[in-house]
Amino acid sequence: MQRYRCDCCLRTYSGLTGTQICGLHRHDLFLEVIRNMLSDTPLSCRKLAARLGLTKDTIWRWRMIILESLAEACDKDFSGVVEVDETYQRESRKGSREWANHAANSNQHPAPPRPQWYVYRSGRIKMARGLSQWQIPLLTVMDRGGRRLFAPIANRRNRTIEIALAPIVPDDAVLCSDGMRAYRAFCKKHSLTHYEVSNKPGKRVVAGAFHIQNVNALHARYDAFIRPFCGPATKYLHRYLRWFLLRAKIKPEAAFRSILAAA
Template identity: 55%
Template sequence: MQAHDFRQFLERFHDLNPAQIEDARTKIRDVRRKTEALSEIESRTEQEHKCPHCGDDRRQKWGRTRTKFQRYRCLGCQKTFCGRTTSKIRHIHRPDLFLEVIRDMLGIRAPSSIRQLANRLGLDKHTIWRWRLIIIQGLSDSSDDQFSGIVEVDETYQKESRKGSREWVRYKRDPLNSPKPPRLRWYEYNKLGVKMQRGLSQWQLPILTVVDRGGAKRAQRIADRANATIQKALDPVIAADAVLCSDALRAYGHFAQVKGLEHFVVGGAKGKARAMASHHIQNINSLHSRYEDFIRQFKGPASKYLPGYVDWFIARQSLISPLEAFRWA
């Protein structure tokens, strides 16, 4: 649009009634979404500048795709490509709405439910769920992998959930060929009057968390709290000259002894607390509190998706920008 035509277009805004203004606002918002997603994908092509098929950096412009993305032709293998080729969003027809889902997941406010987000964007709830899984896969490296100085370690727990599992349905349908599930469904404990195990039972899944005073954060789902499991998880990420602060779990003491770290125990049995005022685990306790607030709205996610939810939580705590996450996709 020419500058003169654009000025005339702006002047006509004074003639719009309130309903037309709202329609224009909606249209401008949609165009802005598409333009922003388009510019991010185009910038990815400009930065990499290589053919995703053969790696050759010689290319020529070759028209545009149906969705208005610049298409290139490789002068080496003669194949065409654009910024979405070989990416996780290559089959997504609305990258602008995909970016809005990322903004909802990583924004300052609490994430919307899948149904709320689907109604707001005019999409099916299954589409939102599928896009969330794609985004969560891109957030798998959001935890830090280097910790130094005073390092706090502890674990939190998430109740095991077989949400969406068909194991009880299969067992009821064919008990001879389908194994009986190892526990009742959670709602059946109260319904049948069966007492649940108290404390840390096998249905409590441990999540190991690590923070240091520099702001680095890490959380990962671990199989158990055994010495070998804790050592395998902590050894690659904690520096050899770090100072370890933890509770009285023996696995932390064993790890500190093997790695030769100075270890301060916070709490524990009476008479065994030997930490000073500067050595505490308050930062990691605060992280656990924020995790509980984050995970509560999902009403107990299925255990098979729990590592992804943990990565999503760490990404929100690390203030990863939506545009950065969009580039990963």
Template identity: 50%
Template sequence: MGRIVQTHDFRLFLDRFDDLNPAQIEDARTKIRDVRRKSDALTEIESRTKREHKCPHCGDDRRQKWGRTRTNVQRYRCGGCQKTYCGRTASRTGRIHRPDLFLDVIRDMLGPRVPSSVRQLANRLGLDKRTIWRWRMIILAGMKGSSSDAFAGIIEADEAFQRESRKGSREWVKHLRDPANHPRPPRLRWYEYGKKGVPMLRGLSHWHVPILTVADRGGAKMVRRIPDRTNATICRELDAMVPADAVLCTDAHQAYQHFAKGKGLEHFVVGGKGKAQATASHHIQNINSLHSRYSDFILLFRGPASKYLAGYLDWFVARQIGLTPAAVFRAA
């Protein structure tokens, strides 16, 4: 660590700012921003060890300070197994050399502005785009569990749909290399579609991935990918989170009627032939609004690969509920 700057020396340092030219002021601003960024990351890392006193190696809570790491993080020595550790040990960020830039990526993902693309972030932070992509996958894992698992009162439920994407898949490569063990993929290769693109019929098809969305009037939200829209699947997903005294508001999909009847819920069906019209208290406008915001959010990524869709859904919910970058950094 550098020496502690005395108050008098610091005041003299500030007084010299009046003599700086515009280029020097910009350099000083950049330096102060970098120092502040590293300080914020250091604070979040050390807050983890202040909350959790147990050794990540053996679980013993006896410890003593044992110097600092290369990134100036407080290191401890376990009184039980005698191993050293810090706030990053046994975490997903343990081998990241620039935790300050990692925290900047989280802030970009959860900030009020539209999230930047991987290439934009790489250019802004001076990193490789593969590094930013790898960090995003770590951050998405830290956002897992953002959706609520308990609801109460008037609960709205509906499904959204996402076009299936096999972006980055090597299924055709594997099939051509070993057709006996890898069957022919159900989709054509991208250059075989021609200028008109993928031939899709109107409405839903087996290429659309269903996403179950649930919300109540207290602000709880759940967005989760489901394998299909059958009665068994939707009943299984809703059974654990919808209490027996709730009021369920949905559209006329048969699965919700089947679930409400089986659980004895008061069920308010909005829309459909011969069904009730929405009222001031019983409607599905919150879910419709959630679907609209999801469409705007997912449009930025031009159809993410379906194998990563669960992470993007957690990211979307984290932005909706106002999850803080500090909480995600500590969880990662």
């Protein structure tokens, strides 16, 4: 990396001075991480670290730098036939020291609000069936023009859905959803044409053209994308959603230029 010297203060600098990757020694491996992130089958941090001869912590740190550099991938303006549904991502505190700190000093550190997930898998505590507060709803909105929004929301209440959909769904749109009451209330308040579809065979398409199959297909692709990472920490979930949408929207070479310019 070419370095320069200031004639006034005599300090040296390079083209990366002041950036997040300043001081990075293996630029070739950093580019390999970017290429893997935009490949058809991105690897987990452990597997990629084993392939490149680095530690998993280094791969994770580089990956967070890259994800933080990515531009916003969600669209804001939808039109025409708009499909909306939600999927769920289990709440994760990966890397948290809450349980270890509580076990070491219960007087100073309060008990975490839930047991660790492996405790449920061991059978010592039975997990409640159905949805719970530990499953984060991911609101998914798509229209027939290819615009997408994929974002976590606090809950599925009417007010939450109203705040999420009102700025992006115009009054002349046709909304397709499942039978959740929040969508019905939103359409009634904004006088939208609303089609409710069911997941039962023969009822997944209404009037021959109105369905939520595009959203369901996006959910299937998201499940396949997020599976190798074994549940990312919830505080970084928005970065993974941005990564997932960006992979489907731009070509890899354009992504390389965007990431390198932002970093």
